Amino acid sequence: MRYVIIGNGGAGVRAAQAIRARDLEGDIAIVDRETYPCYYRMRLPDYISGWRKRESVFLVDDSFYEDNRMEFLRGVEVTGIDPESRVVRLDGRRDLPYHRLLIAAGARPRELACPGGGLDGVVYLRTLDQADDIIRRGREAKAAVALGGGLLGVEMARAFNEMGLATAYLIREDRFWPQMLDAAGSSLVEKVLEEKGIELRKEEGIEEILGKDGRVAGVRTTSGAELPADMVGIAVGVASNLEFLEGSGLETDRGVLVDEGLRASLPDIYAAGDIAQALDVGSGEHRLVTSWLNAQRQGETAGINMSGGDSSLEAVIPYNVIVIYGLPVACIGLDLPPADAGYEVLTGDFPRDGKYRKLVLREGALVGATFIGEVREAQAAETLIKKKADLSGWRDRLFDPGFDLRRLPEELAG
């Protein structure tokens, strides 16, 4: 059996491991345009800030591929696939045959279309090379602007600030991360950003990036303000790397459409990770989920199925955890803070001491949880949500001093 995996990221490598665990004989080839062993993209901001050494961003080292008898075709671009002849086209000139193919090509940052968007000093963060480039530029720079209200935007702002640059952080929204946090949660995070000296500018975007001699010199914001900047970091979302699939006949939407077993619309082709728009058995919809945990889970499931097993994804429970200047923030369950009367929102006496704990119930079952400052209970919350465990009997004790959800799952597991 010959397995080909496009993408040496978290999803691709997890799938390769799952295949190797079940098929000791098959040939496994992993193709990637990057040249490094698989690394944690989420560690790049800490590497830029100086909190982490370069070697600690790697998930595996070079020997991993040899030790597991995997062929790593590094620095190779996949330019197309031909499902009829069962080959992957490499660098537009040679073909790599497969019996089972995994598409785990991830996503890339969306570019900002505005005047000055192509100036030297406009940066994006997805790869280790880009992180190295940001570090180099940071040595010369004095001021930076970061744009984007998602997790990556705030990480970029933090990295710029910790490099010692005067940092303005622009978000379109009227508060930090309203998709996930309520007003109390947002303000705890905003307070930390401000204390660290980041100039948070709400309801503001970039109108134009100003340049001098082809290099970034500042930005003009949508409110007309001019801010100085030697570097502008853009984090306005990601787009799946679908281009090489054009003309292949594979069904795609915003990602590659796959079922709950990660099977795509043509035989023996699978997709996993940021590029996969998988059927969510909970909602019945195909969803893109762009997180490390999702890449791991999908890679594992795809690898099992590619090597003859039978595995299915569970319903998607949104699970977002981030640490902002040492302040951990976890949002589990609901995508949006509920506005509906059917939900019961419990916060006890939080926020207090820079911490927040919020539990959202619907008909007695936990459906969402937010933890800020202390996130020990995040996984237990996910388990309870998944099991639709009935917490009615515990409702009045959930905010008792010392109460901990981690004690509940076992008791409610049945």
Ligand SMILES: Cc1cc2nc3c(=O)[nH]c(=O)nc-3n(C[C@H](O)[C@H](O)[C@H](O)COP(=O)(O)OP(=O)(O)OC[C@H]3O[C@@H](n4cnc5c(N)ncnc54)[C@H](O)[C@@H]3O)c2cc1C
């Ligand atoms: C800076 C940063 C911080 C993040 N922080 C967090 C976090 O805190 N928590 C969290 O859960 N998630 C975080 N994420 C998201 C998380 O890293 C991704 O969801 C995850 O890495 C996706 O893994 P993947 O294997 O699907 O894709 P990727 O890791 O992107 O791997 C895809 C690979 O495919 C290769 N490729 C693409 N097209 C081709 C082609 N045509 N030919 C050859 N090779 C190709 C790419 O080079 C890439 O190596 C962060 C991401 C970034 C960039």
